Structure formats: C-alpha cells, structure tokens
Amino acid sequence: MNLDDETTPLYTVGQVAQLLAVKQAFLRRCDEHRVVSPRRSAGGQRRYSRLEIRVIQQVVSMADEGMTLPAIRRIIELEQELAEVTAERDELARRLAELTACVKQAKQAG
Secondary structure, eight states: TTOOOOOOOOBHHHHHHHTOOOOOOHHHHHHTTTOOOEEOOSSSOOOOOOHHHHHHHHHHHHHHEEEEEHHHHHHHHHHHHHHHHHHHHHHHHHHEEEEEEEHHHHHHHE
C-alpha cells in the first residue's frame, strides 16, 4: 500500500466525518447519489482517499450554498470532462508543435 498516493483508500467514514465536521449520514448520502464513491474494505466498510476527501470538501461547500447532491454530482462530472478535454487539447497541441518542427526541418534540409 502506497501511503504517498493520494488515491489510496485509507480513511473510514467516521474519520472523514470528524475531519470535515459533517455527519456520517451525509457521507453515506454522497455515496448513494454517486457524488463520491469510496472503495470498500474487505469487510464492506467505506474507505476514503485524500483525493476523495478534497472532493467532499467541495461538495460540502456547494451543499452549504443550497445545491442538491444530484446537481453537485453533475458539476463534478462536467469538471472531470473538462479536465479530460483540456488534457487532450494540450496533447494535440504538443503533437502539432512536434509535427510543425519536423516539417520546418524537412523544408530547411530539402
């Protein structure tokens, strides 16, 4: 188990509830609505990673502003999609720059 990996599921519902000053029932509702879906231990207990705890902090903030869990889930999904599209765009820009440099070298050599 890599303790430095922020995706390693280390924290119990009780620990996360105490850490974020929320009720355990709120965390269970987040899981039921698939806003944050922690992994399960061999015994079936929810285990949260540091990354999931950061997401829950965002969820708490949005819920405090009056947003519903389904709305929050959709926002998180859209943020993830945007991050994927941005990464894809950056990769395509990098590849385009490489190709442009190759064409430029070929023209200079030819």
